[in-house]
Amino acid sequence: MIVEPLPAVDQILQRINAELTSPFNFLSVFKWEKRKGWDVLLEAYWKEFKREENTTLFIQTYLYGVSAFMARDPEMVMEEVEKHAMKLGLQDQFKRGLLPRIEILTKELPESDMPRLFKPFDAFVLPTRGEGFGTSLSLSLSLSLSLSLSLSLSLSLSSLLRSHSLMWAYFFEKICISRDADNRGDGNGDSCYRNKLVGSRRLHDTRQLLRSFC
Secondary structure (H helix, E strand, O other): OOOOOOOHHHHHHHHHHHHOOOOEEEEEEOOEOHHHOHHHHHHHHHHHOOHHHOEEEEEEOOEOOOOHHHHOOHHHHHHHHHHHHHHOOOHHHHHOOOOOEEEEEOOOOOHHHHHHHHOOOOEEOOOOOOOOOOHHHHHHHHHHHHOOOOOOOOOOOOOOHHHHOOOHHHOOOOOOOOOOOEOOOOOOOOHHHOOOOOOEOOHHHHHHHHHHOO
């Protein structure tokens, strides 16, 4: 009997499923830029949960504004995560493995396989400061509808989306929880959004949102 090796995508997805051993698993998908609110997400997650609560935040991402080779290097992404832990005074806990669990995926998956990535997670969270179309948001919406809302997908969206995202009209309370944000800022360090209206996410609200689903 000859057993054919699994395609690379199937191997990745099987590994992810095997790693989802926590009682509650969050998913976030975004490119690593300040506009996406990764700084708020990490701080809210680290400060709201304890390691012994056994939650996992799984992030599919890539570095923005660097070479293609560097962009999908998981070690470089994890260095950015550690830098933020240091900025928050949490480097010691980070190095000793005392912070809530975070897993990083930098492999690019075909669009047709993205629903398979989303499906096993309990909640999708994105404390974005502003979106255009919102690709990952549309995917989470389509997945929730295909599951007849049996999977609870939470979306932490700034109120900016109400008038500045094409997707907002399609979200409703059964699958979406939003939090208001101050609609002003300088792009949060992202030059392409400087001097444009952005949402400034509130840490307290994001912490409450994460906690409400566990």
